[in-house]
Amino acid sequence: MIAIGCDHGGYELKLEIKKYLDDNGFEYIDFGTDSTASTDYTIYAKKVTDAILSGECDKGILLCGTGIGISMAANRRPGIRAAVCTDCFMAEATRSHNDANVVCMGGRVVGAGLAVKIVDTFLHTDFSNGERHIHRIAMIEEMNQ
Numbered sequence: 347m348i349a350i351g352c353d354h355g356g357y358e359l360k361l362e363i364k365k366y367l368d369d370n371g372f373e374y375i376d377f378g379t380d381s382t383a384s385t386d387y388t389i390y391a392k393k394v395t396d397a398i399l400s401g402e403c404d405k406g407i408l409l410c411g412t413g414i415g416i417s418m419a420a421n422r423r424p425g426i427r428a429a430v431c432t433d434c435f436m437a438e439a440t441r442s443h444n445d446a447n448v449v450c451m452g453g454r455v456v457g458a459g460l461a462v463k464i465v466d467t468f469l470h471t472d473f474s475n476g477e478r479h480i481h482r483i484a485m486i487e488e489m490n491q
């Protein structure tokens with residue numbers, strides 16, 4: 347199950363990504379926002395990461411104007427590895443190397459066509475399980491101690 351959320355800056359992009367998820371048979375829960383009215387990206391970062399940390403969802407998609415603010419908020423949660431991606435190389439690398447569980451993008455940065463390809467890459471790339479990557483991810487988590 348995928349958790350998706352956005353603020354007003356990512357709302358239009360979310361509609362395009364939901365269309366991709368629907369067309370490709372992915373199950374998801376949309377945690378809002380539901381319009382382009384100004385709101386706080388922190389609200390949706392919390393809702394989406396809560397869903398992942400509770401086990402309700404296993405991956406998340408977060409969208410704001412740049413992808414940056416919402417990723418900063420998401421990355422405050424231990425166990426969340428949220429990656430801002432602006433191309434498919436980043437999406438593949440962050441799954442393979444960082445075992446990222448949330449992809450973040452900016453509705454004012456990437457077009458819908460590229461964003462959909464980034465999501466497709468993110469969802470279809472497995473973690474490498476490389477020893478060095480497991481070690482580094484463990485070190486990230488230790489930074490929360």
Ligand code: RB5
Binds near residue numbers: 415
């Ligand atoms: C909202 O205007 C904007 O600041 C937000 O969507 C995001 O880009 C923050 O990082």
